[in-house]
Amino acid sequence: MKNEYILETKNASKIYDSNGLVVKAVDEVNLRIKAGEFVGLVGPSGSGKTTMLAMLATLLRETDGSLLIDGQDLGSMSDKQRTKFRREKIGFTFQSNNLVPYLTALENVEVMLRLNKINGRKSREKAIALLTRLGLEDRFDSLPGQLSGGQQQRVAIARSLIHDPSVVLADEPTASLDTERANQVVQIFADLIHEGNRAGIMVTHDLRMCKYVDKVVQMVDGKIARVITDRDEINLLAGTSQFDKLPKQDSVEEEALSANALFTPTLSSALAGN
């Protein structure tokens, strides 16, 4: 029987050992995401969510356990195979530095197809259609420097989806956007994930964006502390939380150093429904 989960982690762990100081950045995480499911990965700085995302993006190898995408074990792949897998099966949107500065919006989207050796008129038409869908029909020939932050993020979203990946990952895609643009970007992102029947994960500090996801996974100290699937509960989390953008972005390094950091009180109380 075909596995219904596109993405699956089994006791996935990432342990850093720096000069004898052992830190579990990700600690035996079990996660399953179905096709067409959009997951919000939340948690305080140092909770392990960025490390988790980096492992799923094949940019970081797990220390223990396994991660599977489309049934393929990421840990068993060579570096070369992981690079190939990344460009074929994964779509990635970053917080910043998303676009190649010397390529136009259209070329930035097409670059993903070119990397996968897909060229020609049809691929261009596909890129044009996607950018048009994202409201960028008059910005095809604009260079990233001529686009606003929101427009740049929409181009990055188009690039992360153009090659029909199985999994789409987004690391703080709204970090540099104002509220209106952040809502717009995540809404489109969610729609495209649902329509394409892909698995999507968005790491975010902005809990208001959780209203667009199907499931919220909260990580604390490298472990999954809570999974929220109830729509009312998600809406409550997204709507009642105080605007809780944490001051800075997580990094794998920070997570390695502060895996045992205390959960931010505001976020914890929000998740507890206070």
Next chain:
Amino acid sequence: MSIYLSLKEVWRNKGRFFLFSMVIALIAVLVLFTAGLGEGLASANKEYLEKLDATLLVFQEGTSYSTIESRLGYQKVKRVQRVDGVANAGPIGFSNVEIVPDDGLDPIGVSFIGAETGKPGLPAPIIGETIRSKQAKVVMIDERIAESANISVGDYITIKSTQGTEDKFYDLRVTGITDGQQYFFQPSIFVSLAIWDKYRPKADASISSSRPVTNVIAVELDDPTAMVSMASIIESVVKDVEVTDIKTAYESAPGYSAQQSTLNTMKGFTFLIGVLVIGGFFQIQTLQKVPQIGMLKAIGTPNPVVAVASILQIIFVTVFGVALGGLAVFGLVLGMPSSVPILFTGSSVLIAVASLLLIGPLGGLVSIRVALKVEPLTALGM
């Protein structure tokens, strides 16, 4: 994919890359000029000897292959000629005189070379006739003189020679014009050895001999490949001589090695400066692009694509810069007076261009290494 990325980057930043190509073009101008100058000066020093139809040169022993210091009695020519394996041997006398134009223009300094008809030492004319008689007051002149002083076959030239304390003037009829035959930085004129001995500058005007003294003997061999052994044989058969090949002879000319090594040092330093400038530029550029390279790798761009894109970009800029520099040198040389000793032979240009084209990739090696080592996670600040 690599070509696509590198071409797009160069095209979209054409102003910056053009400016940098200009830097490479200026380096190319320097390298090509130094190469041309080296070749030109070397040629001015050795052109006559290099074109000589001979394999060996015989000098007076202990003169360190100096054509000026060497003095050989005429009887030695016959002894060398009689050595088994020698096909032909001819005496050559070197000195300097001035051609005095009759229209009041400045005198032209020339190498005054005496040699014998039918022997190695007398070049074949490209226009007119060679010197047929030992006593005829005729001369063959280098085409450079013919061109600059507007002299044709059949014209008379007057040479000024200082003999003792007196300036003597001799008229000679031009019988032929040779190709470029510079020697010791001057164009050459050729007369028979007897006329040369009579007209050449002398410390004492009374010196004259029925058997002229010569400087060197040019030797043609039956088997030119037996050069080394024949040099030893001639040295053992003919007393008080030293024998060497043509190349060693002109490399032993006073100042030749020092001049060439100076020019080679200049070329080397210019090359090194080029490598460092290009290396610095591309390394700074690569460091600025670290987040972008990290992002490209994070979306699945293989390392070879990143490396080849960097190399191609360096090659585009270098080739364009060298082509610009080459064109600039071509234009400058066209506008230069012929007296400037710049010469571009096929090999000197090829070596200079090849070394210039190497500058880019060599300089870019560090930046390519930087690009390959970019970690996507670190570059993206994840």
